Amino acid sequence: MPDVSIKEVAKLAGVSIATVSRCINNPEKVTEKTRLRVREAIVETGYSPNTLAQSFRRGRTNLIMVVLPSIGDPFFTAVMRGVRTAAKAKGYSVIIEETQHNTMTDDEIGAMLVSRQTDGIILLATMSPFGSEVLSAKSRRRVPVVVGCEKVSPELADLPSVHVDNVAAARDATNYLISQGHKRIGMIYGQESSLLTEDRELGYRAAMKAAKLPLKDGWVVPGQLSISGARQATRELLKQPDRPTAIFCANDEMAMGCMHEVKAAGLGVPEDVSVIGFDDIRYAEVMDPPLTTISQPTEEIGERVMNRLCRRIEEGRGDGNGDSQIVPHDLVVRKSVGKPSG
Amino acid sequence: MPDVSIKEVAKLAGVSIATVSRCINNPEKVTEKTRLRVREAIVETGYSPNTLAQSFRRGRTNLIMVVLPSIGDPFFTAVMRGVRTAAKAKGYSVIIEETQHNTMTDDEIGAMLVSRQTDGIILLATMSPFGSEVLSAKSRRRVPVVVGCEKVSPELADLPSVHVDNVAAARDATNYLISQGHKRIGMIYGQESSLLTEDRELGYRAAMKAAKLPLKDGWVVPGQLSISGARQATRELLKQPDRPTAIFCANDEMAMGCMHEVKAAGLGVPEDVSVIGFDDIRYAEVMDPPLTTISQPTEEIGERVMNRLCRRIEEGRGDGNGDSQIVPHDLVVRKSVGKPSG
DNA sequence: CTGAAAGCGCTTACAG
DNA sequence: CTGAAAGCGCTTACAG
Numbered sequence: 001m002p003d004v005s006i007k008e009v010a011k012l013a014g015v016s017i018a019t020v021s022r023c024i025n026n027p028e029k030v031t032e033k034t035r036l037r038v039r040e041a042i043v044e045t046g047y048s049p050n051t052l053a054q055s056f057r058r059g060r061t062n063l064i065m066v067v068l069p070s071i072g073d074p075f076f077t078a079v080m081r082g083v084r085t086a087a088k089a090k091g092y093s094v095i096i097e098e099t100q101h102n103t104m105t106d107d108e109i110g111a112m113l114v115s116r117q118t119d120g121i122i123l124l125a126t127m128s129p130f131g132s133e134v135l136s137a138k139s140r141r142r143v144p145v146v147v148g149c150e151k152v153s154p155e156l157a158d159l160p161s162v163h164v165d166n167v168a169a170a171r172d173a174t175n176y177l178i179s180q181g182h183k184r185i186g187m188i189y190g191q192e193s194s195l196l197t198e199d200r201e202l203g204y205r206a207a208m209k210a211a212k213l214p215l216k217d218g219w220v221v222p223g224q225l226s227i228s229g230a231r232q233a234t235r236e237l238l239k240q241p242d243r244p245t246a247i248f249c250a251n252d253e254m255a256m257g258c259m260h261e262v263k264a265a266g267l268g269v270p271e272d273v274s275v276i277g278f279d280d281i282r283y284a285e286v287m288d289p290p291l292t293t294i295s296q297p298t299e300e301i302g303e304r305v306m307n308r309l310c311r312r313i314e315e316g317r318g319d320g321n322g323d324s325q326i327v328p329h330d331l332v333v334r335k336s337v338g339k340p341s342g
Numbered sequence: 343m344p345d346v347s348i349k350e351v352a353k354l355a356g357v358s359i360a361t362v363s364r365c366i367n368n369p370e371k372v373t374e375k376t377r378l379r380v381r382e383a384i385v386e387t388g389y390s391p392n393t394l395a396q397s398f399r400r401g402r403t404n405l406i407m408v409v410l411p412s413i414g415d416p417f418f419t420a421v422m423r424g425v426r427t428a429a430k431a432k433g434y435s436v437i438i439e440e441t442q443h444n445t446m447t448d449d450e451i452g453a454m455l456v457s458r459q460t461d462g463i464i465l466l467a468t469m470s471p472f473g474s475e476v477l478s479a480k481s482r483r484r485v486p487v488v489v490g491c492e493k494v495s496p497e498l499a500d501l502p503s504v505h506v507d508n509v510a511a512a513r514d515a516t517n518y519l520i521s522q523g524h525k526r527i528g529m530i531y532g533q534e535s536s537l538l539t540e541d542r543e544l545g546y547r548a549a550m551k552a553a554k555l556p557l558k559d560g561w562v563v564p565g566q567l568s569i570s571g572a573r574q575a576t577r578e579l580l581k582q583p584d585r586p587t588a589i590f591c592a593n594d595e596m597a598m599g600c601m602h603e604v605k606a607a608g609l610g611v612p613e614d615v616s617v618i619g620f621d622d623i624r625y626a627e628v629m630d631p632p633l634t635t636i637s638q639p640t641e642e643i644g645e646r647v648m649n650r651l652c653r654r655i656e657e658g659r660g661d662g663n664g665d666s667q668i669v670p671h672d673l674v675v676r677k678s679v680g681k682p683s684g
Numbered sequence: 685c686t687g688a689a690a691g692c693g694c695t696t697a698c699a700g
Numbered sequence: 701c702t703g704a705a706a707g708c709g710c711t712t713a714c715a716g
Contacts, residue, residue: 006694007693016704017693017694017703018696018703018705019701019703021696022695022696022701029701031701031702034701034702049693050459050692050694051459052398052692052693052694053398053694053695054693054694054695055394055398056394056395056693056708056709057693057694057707057708058694058695058708059708061394071413071422072420072624077413077414077419078414080413081414084440094438095405095436098426117392117393227625231628256625257628260627260628260630263630283569283598285602286569286573286601288602288629347708348710357686358687359687359710359711360687361687363711364685364686364711364712367711372685372686376685376686391709391710392708394708394710395709395710396709396710398693398694398708398710399691399692399709399712400692400711401692
């Protein structure tokens with residue numbers, strides 16, 4: 001079983017190995033009779049092609065690499081569901097690389113991108129500018145790359161992408177808070193170098209400006225896209241002399257930490273402080289209170305990104321046209337936002 | 343760049359391809375002088391070995407497959423962190439296959455296990471009995487398999503494994519509830535065919551029996567390891583004439599759904615119903631109230647499973663001795679368990 | 685220490 | 701439709 005090769009099958013069926021190969025890969029090029037004979041021999045020997053040899057010969061691995069900040073975030077898990085579904089349908093396996101957890105240096109990111117031979121790369125994570133350079137210099141030459149969940153950075157402008165309009169969505173979230181009467185609105189963003197977060201911050205600032213609301217220093221703090229980061233950030237926010245009456249968190253994961261800290265400070269959500277998130281992860285609905293947030297069509301994003309990648313792989317490498325597909329977002333109103341108390 | 347092979351390097355360095363190969367893989371077998379000359383040629387040409395050819399030639403992929411119920415569960419995400427860390431250290435990439443999401447048939451599981459050539463398999467998911475058979479029949483012959491997070495099923499008894507003592511841990515959880523004065527204790531387990539869940543149910547039943555507490559029908563309900571399943575289960579539990587004063591959830595994910603439903607029913611946690619979970623996922627601490635639960639050394643489990651797999655890969659296939667390593671669990675007391683009200 | 689050569693298991697023009 | 705043969709890029713005994 002472990003080591004029956006195409007030769008054994010050929011011998012047993014009384015044909016050449018070329019014919020066996022054809023039976024498997026181009027059955028229409030073979031007589032019905034031989035096809036049956038070979039099939040029998042395959043069954044009898046328990047043969048299955050050595051995928052290593054196939055990959056080598058064909059020059060493709062049927063492996064794609066997905067780079068994302070953290071698979072732990074339920075949002076990315078959901079996107080990956082879509083990626084996986086589409087990948088499986090096309091016969092690809094996927095390898096996931098996290099950038100956040102192992103806080104890689106740019107060189108390491110570059111090395112990672114080229115080290116493991118894959119047929120394509122999906123970027124769901126912002127690269128630092130230098131990381132982007134590494135990518136565009138080295139990896140782009142070898143395999144197609146598609147971006148998902150966030151806009152593409154200027155250095156990679158020719159890559160296709162699929163994402164919501166993060167700026168508009170953040171504006172919608174902020175405007176919703178404003179519409180409820182809030183004037184002092186804080187924001188917890190991710191981290192400095194995150195495009196995702198950058199866009200959401202942009203949207204927030206735009207909405208505040210459009211509403212002519214003041215924007216104090218110390219009202220916009222980083223939360224590292226993590227629970228602990230958000231808890232820290234929330235404590236900062238609550239210390240402000242003019243404490244915000246509402247907080248916009250750049251993702252739901254952080255909103256969970258934020259809400260916890262607000263309550264730990266003896267304040268009520270939403271009576272004292274309203275909280276709004278982003279992503280609509282599956283926990284949003286069972287939080288206490290249930291989280292008002294922006295939902296994204298996660299599975300759809302994943303599938304579309306994967307399908308676009310497949311198309312590029314099939315077309316041969318070829319530079320992308322940088323075409324970016326915007327998918328719709330949605331404000332999901334639950335219970336974590338109320339009118340301001342003060 | 344995309345297509346410089348070992349030949350070009352050899353020509354440029356004025357040596358044979360064998361020597362180039364040696365410089366890369368066994369530098370000590372080569373003179374310092376040639377080594378330097380070759381290194382230069384490698385840099386100049388921008389050569390990097392074709393991993394497809396290497397894999398093929400060496401007969402190994404440096405790829406391992408992890409089978410788990412759902413990557414969405416933060417518990418498994420945490421275990422995977424350990425797996426990844428250890429894998430990276432040894433030069434392996436990992437492919438994840440989820441059984442729960444795509445509710446695969448046994449045949450599909452079998453096909454999946456053999457389809458993609460990997461150097462080894464880590465099972466973090468229970469296979470149905472038939473799935474196990476497929477596995478032991480087909481796949482075991484080809485590559486080493488190691489089990490993590492749960493005991494190994496009888497059919498696979500010779501596989502090594504790393505996990506907590508789920509029975510003992512569940513007993514500890516239940517005993518803690520009992521020690522707080524609870525007598526009517528319900529349980530939400532996962533699903534019928536889950537060993538993980540089975541053991542936790544066993545521990546619960548053992549503790550109840552030891553304490554001579556009654557165990558009504560309808561107090562032990564399945565929650566499918568999901569939030570929605572747990573919500574449904576909780577509603578059932580709350581409908582019971584003798585409503586339990588405490589609920590033991592077989593994992594934290596379900597505890598989140600459970601707690602939400604208890605509160606949605608207008609009851610207080612823990613004033614009216616105490617809730618205890620299992621896993622100590624990162625959200626446990628920020629739940630409202632913070633969840634009392636059993637913690638597992640997730641990262642350690644992941645690393646150890648991966649390391650054991652590596653050892654087996656290095657040793658050649660060889661049947662396992664079925665040795666199972668038990669890692670310690672811990673009761674983490676927070677606020678979701680109180681004294682019974684009635 | 686180094687090179688020539690065999691061979692890993694397949695796929696695919698090229699003849700027939 | 702089928703077979704003989706070349707070759708994908710590497711690694712590794714085997715001589716020297």
